Amino acid sequence: MTRFFPALAILFAVFALGLFAYVTDAVAFAGSSPETCANCHVMDDMYENWFHAPHKNVTECVDCHLPHDNVFSYYAEKARTGFHDVYVFSTGQTPEIIRATEHTKGIIQANCVRCHQSTVDVVVSSSHGNDRYCWECHRNVSHGPRGLSLLPLQDSQLYPVHK
Amino acid sequence: FVNNQPVQQRAIQPLTEIAAMEPNSSKWGVNFPNQYASFLKTRDNNIATTYGGSNDFSHLEKDPRQKILFTGMPFSKDYNEDRGHEWALTDVQKTKRLNLDKENPKRTPGTCYSCKSANMPGLWAEMGLEGVGKTFFGDLTPRVNSSIGCANCHEPGTMRLIVTNPALEEALQAQGKDWKTFTRQEMRTVVCANCHVEYYFAGESKYLTFPWEKGTKVEEMWEYYTEIGFKDWEYPDTKTPMLKAQHPEYEMYTAGSTHYNAGVACADCHMPYVREGAAKYSSHNIHSPMLNPERSCGQCHTDTEAVVRRVNLIQEQTYKTKIATEDAIIDAINAIKAAAANPKSDAALLEEARLLHRQAQFYWDYVSAENSMGFHNPEYALKILAEATNLARQAQMKAAQAANDPSLLQTGTYYQSGPSGQ
């Protein structure tokens, strides 16, 4: 019996994962399409605002939200946040207002610098470090104009067409 | 989980049809259970914030100066903090400000129901503003059975936001504006102006009127009232023809405030979207945003704590400045009283003192009766209070000149003369 256990366990795990992949449309989640992130309606605001922001032509969500230093940390983080998000969402614990964690912010900042190294070298790479996030000034680069009403972008499902 | 969600409706599918101006909100609630359920919660809120909130404490007890400032008129008898929309009908019926003696010429008119009930759109359609004004409050009572409700803001069927109060429609027209051309975002503010505005009862028919012909800034309303020679009451002993300002939230907010300038509407802060499962709707549990700043402010401000700290500072500065203004007005009142009691006083100077007193108090009240303790437009509120204090001090000086009596220049009289201050 114990001889078969590992094989059975693996078989079961493969089956479970397959089922999970089927019901959750997980194959899509292995990719990088922003529409996948927006699958969860709770990501709608971010999607809408990214869609209307300057970076839409040049970035997808994962360009900012996943680490790009090497392929391992990319997939490790993808799995970690992926499971976290799915768990929180499926168990109905989605907070009213979703906020980037400090951990996430570190990842994003590294990505800004990754693409814009040449631009910011003079101002961030000094001996005394950098203690602010780029989006403290560039408040609209990622998710559109902060501070402006997000509501007109969200009304389609809430309100009949208004003449 | 993506596939096991209910299919999203892209538009509202009405279950039952609602009649125009239907006063019974529970009927609308069949179609819109989320909005209705959140609306009903305005009954249960009872939480205070530093300066506002939903428990109906007495302003007169919290700040006894106001008792002096409103001497001789109903607000000195009973003036409580506002609370949720579901309480409007109860509160107007129980306030001691009412005069329920039908034979008294000062009896309360039906106009007082204007902003308290979902029955009003129907009654206005039937009787007009004039008819409502001519009817005694007590006589209208049997026909008013719902507090504020869906019919005060929405057109059934389309659920569009609409102007339901004819006084608002007329006031906008007087400025050459037609609300039917307003954008949806504008309506998210204008719909509150059905009620959260300064008003007066014009003429014998107690015709509900918003004093906006010259504009909605404090100077413009002051000019309007001066021109038509209106007074709400005469201050006893000083004989000043006084004005009472009431809840000018709309006027204060739209006077160039930062948020108004940036296109933010009342509903953005007071009716933030909330989530029920994956569905989102506007919270109809309208109350102080300080009770849930994450939701109310967090959609636009990522650092919610910083903006809440700012609200506290703004309100504290406004409150302290407002109290200084009240002290100055009370000093002026005491001086004018003495000057008016002195038969040798110069009549022309005394009249000037009264006019300054009238203006100082109206300016002060525009800030004091406004319900955000300055937050809706902090700079404007403080600028107005600076002017009001200056006017009040000048009123006192004119009174001393009128009586030719420097002993009327006492300051801090509120503190010197015991709790009643008089």
Add this chain to the structure above:
Amino acid sequence: FVNNQPVQQRAIQPLTEIAAMEPNSSKWGVNFPNQYASFLKTRDNNIATTYGGSNDFSHLEKDPRQKILFTGMPFSKDYNEDRGHEWALTDVQKTKRLNLDKENPKRTPGTCYSCKSANMPGLWAEMGLEGVGKTFFGDLTPRVNSSIGCANCHEPGTMRLIVTNPALEEALQAQGKDWKTFTRQEMRTVVCANCHVEYYFAGESKYLTFPWEKGTKVEEMWEYYTEIGFKDWEYPDTKTPMLKAQHPEYEMYTAGSTHYNAGVACADCHMPYVREGAAKYSSHNIHSPMLNPERSCGQCHTDTEAVVRRVNLIQEQTYKTKIATEDAIIDAINAIKAAAANPKSDAALLEEARLLHRQAQFYWDYVSAENSMGFHNPEYALKILAEATNLARQAQMKAAQAANDPSLLQTGTYYQSGPSGQ
């Protein structure tokens, strides 16, 4: 696009080594041509904005009330709008506020060079604050040959921002603060506090001192000056011991302003990044952000037009309120003068009037001498002006009581008595 960029240098590669406290900015400029080139542009700006800008118009001509308010002290002779850092040395040497008579006990001390020159860090290291204060201005002149420069803000080598003015270091210490523990973002504000702060010259050695022991709010500085019994001059005829406030930009801004609360630094608005090719650097062409709001405000505020409109409104409201305060102080001055000239006046009441006058003018000056016409902290500015007006009116009333003469209660005396106002 990511890979086709030239390889970047990871840190600043100095071409030449700079000595500590090197006063000659062109030497630093060899290493940092962009910063140096932009710095030199402060010479050429000559554009006015509504209330500020870089042309050195006379404040006394623009608002002759200030001539009255500063009667009896140097600011009534010459008081111009500030302009770029490259002008500092020229302007301090040519101002008519100087007293260049070495034998006169009121001769200008070397302390006046403190905030005007890149030679100062070196001179402080050599002579100390006390030595500089004891030296006659004229005697220091030969040793001062650079206007403000890199050495006022930076440590060479690392190019870190540092506190270079010992008076700032001491003032921070008195509050238990050590700038060496500050973050880089904090230093982007504190470095301006080397100069853009209220100061006075303590004692016979004209020791440069910032009055911050109790804090940097206006009430706290007022309390400090009252406690040490300091006066800048005595107002002629009224005999009020007066205080002069100077450029309290740092104090006003850090008193809980929205931007400070949100973590924004002076350099964010006044030294926005500019691009030169692919790289960006801090503009050292420091001036009014209204000259290039797209760059100064536009990264944080997408709707630049809306915020510029707001600046205009805030400044207009502050300006009008400030003028009303000036009118009130002038009324008070005239009343106190008359009361002081009247031998029958009650001395104790007159003294009270003077104290009120002193406080009103210091509060007013905290806003007036601050260079943003309210923008750095609009609510605070207006709150202070409201208090100042109240104090000024009370000063006038006390004077009338002292002289027992209601005719001293004239208001608007500035307008009644011709252009000189006296």
